[in-house]
Amino acid sequence: MDAKEVLKAHVLKNTELTDEQFDYFFSLFELRKFKKGQVIISEGSLVDHEYFVIYGCLKSFFINEELKMFILQFAMPTWWASDFEALYNGTKAKIALDCISDAEVLCLSNANREKICREIHSVEHFFRWRTNKGYVASQKRLLSFMNNNVKFRYEELLKLYPELYNMVPKNLIAAYLGVSRETLSRLYHT
């Protein structure tokens, strides 16, 4: 399935658009291919796009003063990623984004998103829906973080996204769970 079809299926799941509307929507995206390890948003840069994953896996992450990395999201096909705070406020990126594997991504600029949201009511509806889903997921993750220990959270993550087990090295999984790689390793070995 090509990029256009992937996006179309994703949007139509929740929003009704005519073919012409969707074609116009799609025309605002730019398809780009990235290599494993390639950086899409680097900390401190200006952010003017958000990214819809067609193929592969991205990570959005934060690195603190002690160079410890925290992963906010593993973005897999049909997921959206960016530093949304920087993107919406026009501030510099605190969250970086790069590729865990080779990836194919549809890029939408902030300006184009706002433009089409103004022009086509249904597209605004779609983005409301999308953001809402992200918000709910983020709240759930926060709650799980407060409530559950590492082992539980690890198994919860793998149950939700089994493909991560093979796709993503354990040290990155640890950075997502907010735990040291040693502790994660000791959950099943030792």
Add this chain to the structure above:
Amino acid sequence: MDAKEVLKAHVLKNTELTDEQFDYFFSLFELRKFKKGQVIISEGSLVDHEYFVIYGCLKSFFINEELKMFILQFAMPTWWASDFEALYNGTKAKIALDCISDAEVLCLSNANREKICREIHSVEHFFRWRTNKGYVASQKRLLSFMNNNVKFRYEELLKLYPELYNMVPKNLIAAYLGVSRETLSRLYHT
């Protein structure tokens, strides 16, 4: 300032609406007054409204099997609260909502929100904006949770919302920070 003016100022900060549009929007809300301790959403119930705080302070929270409470949000004037997952999916509440102080709240039903979002493009825009803000805030909190210790998070919270210091008991602040009340107490005493 009365409820209508509070909501109007809040909406107009980000969205243009004519007076007639706003009057219609406002007509879909019901103003309710609650007493301190009163429950608005109880765990397991069906959720069909979201709540815009005019006066006072609510908390949204989760209680786990061991009866430990985790607070997701202290909702103060101009904040929105509900169990948004249950509200959007029509499932039973996992998140409860009650009043920390006497409170005055504007209630909007899920059906009415969706209705007016369909009818008035700008209102849909407003809700997209609002949810986006919530999503960004939630991500930031998650990051702070992973990155910072209790003392830092406590001071960060008080800097952002100084009014909480007097308004909300420390055991609830602890439940928001995801820490035991004893540990919070020992930050400055002992």
Add this chain to the structure above:
DNA sequence: CGGAAGGTGTGACCTACATCACATTTAAAA
């Protein structure tokens, strides 16, 4: 193909925070 970098396992030890127990203070309710 060979070397460098990235990823993983594991021991020894440390620390932030949890839990339990109980005393004291403050606030609400009768």
Add this chain to the structure above:
DNA sequence: TTTTAAATGTGATGTAGGTCACACCTTCCG
């Protein structure tokens, strides 16, 4: 105003997970 419940402080002790150190093992690139 008395009684009861909530909120808070503090000691003793337990534990999940962090940190540091080092070995080994892949993967990938020149």
